[in-house]
Amino acid sequence: MADGSLEVGAHLDACLARAVSHNPALKDTAAVVSAIAGAAITISEVIGRGALGGDLAAAGSQNSDGDVQKALDVIAHQRVTEALQAAPVAEVASEEADEVMRLNPGAPLAVAIDPLDGSSNIGVNMAVGTIFGIRPAVQDEANPIASFTTPGTAQLAAGFVTYGPATALVLTLGEGTQVYVLDRAERAFRLTHPGLDVPTTAKEYAINASNARHWEGPIKAFIEDCLRGAEGPRDKDYNMRWLGSLVADAQRVLMRGGVFLYPGDQRKGYAQGRLRLLYEAAPIAMLMEQAGAGATDGERRILDIAATGIHERVPLVFGSTEEVACVAKYFDGRNHAAGRSPLFGQRGLMRS
Ligand SMILES: O=P(O)(O)OC[C@H]1O[C@](O)(COP(=O)(O)O)[C@@H](O)[C@@H]1O
Ligand SMILES: [Mg+2]
Ligand SMILES: [Mg+2]
Known part of the structure; x- marks a missing residue:
């Protein structure tokens, strides 16, 4: 991904394929990123309809942290977990589920995910998002959360999607941070920033x-x-x-x-x-x-x-x-x- 040859405008799937061709160990990780990106496109469409699609801020039950789940929290959780079920993911730790969810036993990866971040902005037409980190799954019969007790350095990839004026995917596979923007006409993410470089100081x-x-x-x-x-x-x-x-x-x-x-x-x-x-x-x-x-x-x-x-x-x-x-x-x-x-x-x- 950070080989400098990625062209602005390239499709996410092409960029992921390129990353895998450079590092075949990323194959499963790339499949998971692609699955989350697919779910994000459908979430973006729900958010894009705003109140035309019903009251996305309608209060439901409480999540594990005591926050009241809103309708969009639940929809986003369902969309991402359905997508991850079809990916090489053994376990998911979601903000909206009390316990670790077991998806595909024996699969190589575990995903920690905030399906819908910024919940207080639902219903007022402000930016919200989805945040995720992908780690190796750790099999340990004695410890049901073993995959998630390694430090953050164990993450193989991480990213977030912002559902803002544009829907953007900010992604790292461990070699730089890239930004992709959703091309709504194509229903596909396309590269806009091949390598972010945050200024060391700011005001x-x-x-x-x-x-x-x-x-x-x-x-x-x-x-x-x-x-x-x-x-x-x-x-x-x-x-x-x-x-x-x-x-x-x-x-x-x-x-x-x-x-x-x-x-x-x-x-x-x-x-x-x-x-x-x-x-x-x-x-x-x-x-x-x-x-x-x-x-x-x-x-x-x-x-x-x-x-x-x-x-x-x-x-x-x-x-x-x-x-x-x-x-x-x-x-x-x-x-x-x-x-x-x-x-x-x-x-x-x-x-x-
Ligand atoms: O309401 P506060 O205390 O300012 O907290 C705001 C923070 O809470 C969050 O909404 C927490 O995330 P969730 O919406 O996923 O629970 C962050 O996005 C935001 O930075
Ligand atoms: Mg959050
Ligand atoms: Mg959340």
Whole structure:
């Protein structure tokens, strides 16, 4: 995929075939990507009809994380699991299923998937998405989640689809990050960006600022210093963007840099933030790293973290490497000065 010979406009299936011809070990992975892309096209068509197709935001039952499932969450879960059933996939960990789903016993791959990301945007015509990470299946009779307890570095491929003004597939097979856009006339994804290269620094951050009073010191101090702009220690004026849809925020960061944060905070149940390690943070971390960006939980590299449960949450910071490294310095300041670092002094907008 990163051999430089891929042409803008090439079809996803041709690009996958090329990747497999260079590395035959990718054959099954490519088949799974193709299956997810097929499901995404049908999900895109459902979303594209909006309210003409019924109330996609209609509330149903609760998922394993306590979130109320909306009609589109359920439709997307059904479409992706049907597609994965016909692919070389042994097991699926879906946000919308309590337990690991067993599909094709003995098949080589396992998929962690968020069928519909950005659920609060359903019904208001804003971008939502599908996020996935593909790993080798691990057979272990004694441990039903064994395939999903390896660290994120075990992922063979990762991607997400944004159902936005255009439907786009952002994909890595471990050699760079590419973007494909859905050609609706052809019902096929076509390559638009053969190799993303995220700027190392930027002037944009994304965080749900309504939680500011619940944040811990390092995050408060980092955002406070961004807000101080050119008069503060960051020495530049920042802009803020928050779409409330991880895929859309991640795509913006991949295309033009910046930093996204969903930290842990002091609300009940939010010590590890909101986002899930297996089917949100780990795939996005792989896409970021393959595009020259970074992803941490504030301190640790996301891809080094192994899950202990399939719906486990993790604080997530990703984007331009200098910005992600800067966040880590604020955590480091807390660790070394127990909160008495100059970084935590009585200054800044939030503390005045
Ligand atoms: O409502 P909050 O706390 O700002 O959370 C927003 C985040 O929640 C999510 O919607 C979580 O994903 P789901 O919609 O798949 O549950 C992210 O897309 C988004 O970044
Ligand atoms: Mg999600
Ligand atoms: Mg979801």
